[in-house]
Amino acid sequence: MSFINYSSREINCKLVYYGPGLCGKTTNLQYIYNKTRPEAKGKMISLATETERTLFFDFLPLSLGEIRGFKTRFHLYTVPGQVFYDASRKLILKGVDGVCFVADSQDARYDANIESLENLRINLQEQGYDLDKLPYVMQYNKRDLPNAMSIEELSAALNPTRVPEFEAVAPNGQGVFDTLKALAKQVLAELRKGT
């Protein structure tokens, strides 16, 4: 859950990028890091293996500016996508305010997407969350690849609840900030409700 500090007038929220291995979660964060003004970002931390696979998490702190006198800060995390890192994924979901599911559009990764999404739902339930009640957006990444499935097929399989969805090519930034903005907006709107 978010941390609201009335003393320093700050709101801190935690966003998590989830999805199957090699779907582009870390690439999303790297693009955001590279394109954000230095004063609005902190250091990006990647706890990765020697082959640059995420081992525990990536972390990127962002300051978006003020809203009604409160500084808004977002802490972006990715989870390790590989199936056997499930224990780590559960830990990173603790205290989450919003989730972005990054799907790999390639047809060969269809099953991996389904499995990861199911895993997200289960791991959230273990923490007492319901994915359908959380701020949540869907990103279809790798749209530039020739074996990418159609949006209609992906949407039907992965987004039955029709949350906001975005097409992306994370290395060149297409769709990356649109996805982040949509998620951040949902999180702030949720705070407005005073949940």
Next chain:
Amino acid sequence: MNPLNPQLVMYEEEQKQIQAIAERLHQDSRARTILLIDKNGQLVAAAGDSAALDTTSLSSLVAGNVAATGGIAQLLREDEFTAQFHEGKGMSIHMSLVGRRIILVVLFDKNTTQGLVRLRVKKAQEELVPIFELLAKKATTQPSSPFGAEITDQDIDNLFND
């Protein structure tokens, strides 16, 4: 409200009390820096020599470390490992839990000893626990929307207009 992950809310009065305890711990333990971090990785308070530190990154990594240790505890059917200690050549770090939600971090060098740090940490923990319990109670009884209902979609949109 998620019962497993209650909202953390900080108010001026409690912030002052917590800050005073952190400052006193800094003095009494002769440590370099005191940090109070919530388990989700947000920095709550800092005392001592923290200007040169990247406290945002530290907070996130400490929280990750404590979460991983908690995960190990569960696998071993331990309720929780309430403290951990990493010893370095120049700098050492002592991390301990305050209640269920907060991590107390002490960074120290050769100016002090682990024994003194542990002793002073224990005293500070006893003082901190009731304050965080009160904050947790306040968070459930008081409205937690920081901007009331008056925030508009335009306000939210404005954040992204650069």
